[in-house]
Amino acid sequence: MPHPRVVLRPTDAETGRGVEQALRARFAAVRAELGLDGPYPADALAEAERVAAEPPPGGHPDETDVPYLTLDPPGSMDLDQALHIERDGVGHRVRYAIADVPAFVRTGGALDRVTRERGQTVYCPDERVPLHPPVLSEGAGSLLPGEVRPAFVWDLRLDGDGLLTRSEVRRAMVRSVERLDYAGVQAAVDGGTADERLLLLREVGERRIAQERARGGASLPMPEQEAGADPDGGFTLRFRPPVASEEWNAQLSLMTGMAAASMMLDGGVGVLRTMPAPTDDAVARFRRAAHGLHVEWPEGTSYGDLVRGLDRTDPRHLALIHEATSLFRGASYTAFDGAPPADPEHAAVAAPYAHVTAPLRRLVDRFGLVVCEALARGAEVPAEVREALPQLPELMTASDRTARAAERACADATEAAVLAGREGETFQAVVVDHLEKGMEVQLVDLPVLAKVTGDRAALGSTVPVRLELADVAGSAVRFVR
Structure with missing residues (x-):
């Protein structure tokens, strides 16, 4: 099957200006229905503007000599992560810098209050509802190229098979030298013009994918439906096929989250992203669906390996991908302080895992980073962070629910706009x-x-x-x- 892309513009004869106006009105109504239409509170905005104008935090080591780069969708300004990879014998050294949002957000302040209420950035096709004011998320806190920024630097060592052998995290001042996007990186790699930085990213990404397979991890190749603003005006709706460079970068984030979870479990305090393993009944139903769709499931092949190999362009495989969603349910956040959770694993990752790589866009990451940095240097986790941990699962669950509702309602409205006037x-x-x-x-x-x-x-x-x-x-x- 194709991965079509439909563009809705005011000048399109089929849709007309009225349809686009109705679509914009519906997006606004969705935000109002979900309580997302209010302005950023004045006291929190004032706090953000004040801390953004202050000098960078003192005491952070200067690591601006490391030439980091960022890899994000085109036009992104809220840059959470920057990466640098170099060879380390037969393996690699990966430095993954994460925006130091805690350097700007004071516990108990107005920003802290509002970010706990919001939980995460919510994306609608025409605009987004940010977790932090843009003066922070797209300015002082973002790892923009050429700017010196405070960051949590994850220093990760990998052996020749891509296995993580050592992990550390520290605060430092860093500087990105270039902002890249996925399509550009993929084109350079495929076209043979990629420099050493991008070839190392591919090498590490592919080794980490092999590690994921070996430990039984699984990712669901669900076609991603996107509704968004078109650069030339109007809106687009498409099924977006991800490129390999996205997966390579995602593997760095997954590796960092796994390292963070290990630190938390060893230290006896933290908040994990967990998912139960699918039940035997769910796997049996999936196996029956595969049989009914005439999709070969070789003996000894795990459901994760089967799902990973499905082809989104084959109608039978596409149907089976949708059926596989039943295997990837029940994700939640699990906080602990003392005894570890009874089941700390994320079944799709096939390892304990924590969210620590998107603090500009997700609340829980801010606290996870502080926990890991304190544990890494043998210090006590700050009391205000420990006190917040039990609240985070409920706050994140509520914000996840709101974000999903907004995404679905906006996509449904865009689908209706694509089909407007074609009844019958x-x-x-x-x-x-x-x-x-x-x-x-x-x-x-x-x-x-x-x-x-x-x-x-x-x-x-x-x-x-x-x-x-x-x-x-x-x-x-x-x-x-």
């Missing part, structure tokens, strides 16, 4: 899931996922469906067989 038309669609009343399908020629009423068809089969309703204001699309 028939489309070809692949059946990707069975529901209690009908089924879920993915349109073949448009980046739309939709529920369909009527008799079910076999998973992975292609069926004609007729559009009955495309309501932008209600974020609603309805098809029938």
Whole structure:
């Protein structure tokens, strides 16, 4: 199947200015319904502006001689991570610098209060609702190129197989020398023009992927539906195929999160990102689905290896990818101070794991970084951080729920805008899931996922469906067989 991209612009004859205006109004309504439409509180904004204007924190070692680079989507300004990789014998030394948000946010202050209320940055197609004011998240706290910034530097040593052999974390002043994006890095690697920095990133990324396979980790290759602003005006809706450079960079983040979790467990204090292993019944159902879709599951192959090898362009595999979501449920945050959690692992990572690499965009990372840095130098974890740990799972769960609701409602509205004026038309669609009343399908020629009423068809089969309703204001699309 293709990975289509649809552009909605005011000048498009099919959509018209009215549809885009309705879409913008719906995005605003979604934020209002979820309580995301208020301005950043004045007292927190004033605090952010004050701390952003203050001199950098003193006492941090100067490591600005290390030429870090950042790797993010194009146009990103809230840069949490910067990386530097060099050879270390047959292995590698990876330095992963993470924005030092705790240097700017005082516990008990207005910024601390608001970030606990918000939990994370929420992304809508037309704008985002930031965890921190842009003066921090896109300014003083961001690892922008050419700027000296405070950071938590994770210093990670890997052997020749990509296995992590030593990990340290410290605070330091760092400087990024270049901001890169995934597509540009991938084009350079594929085209043979990549420099040593990018070749090392690929080498480490591929070795870490091999390590993930060896420990039984799994990642779900779900087609990512994106609704976002188009550079030329209007909005786009697409299924975005990730490029390999994203996975290489993600492996650095995963490795850092695993190192952080190990520190926390050894130190007896922290907050983990956990996920239970799928039940035997869930795996059995998945195996039956694979059999029904005629997807070969060789004897001795784990479900993680099977999922990793599925092809999003094959309708049968696409249906099985959607079925695999049942194996990746129950992720949560688990705080502890003293005895470790009974089940500290994240099943998809196949290891204990903690969120510590996105503090500009996610609340929990700010506290995890402080915990790890204190443990690494043998110091007491600050009392105010220990006191906050039990509250973090509930705060993050609530913000996750809000972010998912905003993303889904905005994507539904954009789907309705894509289909506006086409009521009565028939489309070809692949059946990707069975529901209690009908089924879920993915349109073949448009980046739309939709529920369909009527008799079910076999998973992975292609069926004609007729559009009955495309309501932008209600974020609603309805098809029938």
